[in-house]
Amino acid sequence: MARTQKSSLATTLKQNRPFVSLEQEVYLSILRTASELSYAVDQFFRPFDITPSQYNVLRILRGAGADGLCRNEISERMVTATPDMTRLLDRMEKAGWVTRERAEEDRRQVSTHITKSGMELLARLETPTRDFVTPLFTGATISDLKTVLKVNDQIRTKLS
Secondary structure, rough: OOOOOOOOOHHHHHOOOOOHHHHHHHHHHHHHHHHHHHHHHHHHHHHHHHHHHHHHHHHHHHHHHOOOEEHHHHHHHHOOOOHHHHHHHHHHHHHHEEEEEEEOOOOOOEEEEEEEHHHHHHHHHHHHEEEEEEEEOOOHHHHHHHHHHHHHHHHHHHHO
């Protein structure tokens, strides 16, 4: 059944006809919000000469500790899928943020580690990142935020 009330999403998209269903509207709303967040995050990181994917890799490697992680393990932990992890790591190694080390016992196994420079960059980004993210949720209650998490978890569970 079509909805009749025009939403802010319909206005933003300049859509004159109602959405086919509430589910369709929510789906499109999630996609639009993700797109706008992605653009804003890209713009936020630009002055720091780092991409959101590189930032994500640095955080993953910091959490991994001294053992580091192989390319596939990093890929599995990424917030957004990164199609060419090898090239991403190549650029990060060139920037001095990571090092890679081939295992002696299995030459196919390559561990990636965060460098001191990578740790320093993360430390410099900590406060600005928090100051960027926190205001995005101004006005949302803790209950609202928990509901968003719960619904997103339900959606991702159905997709996996």
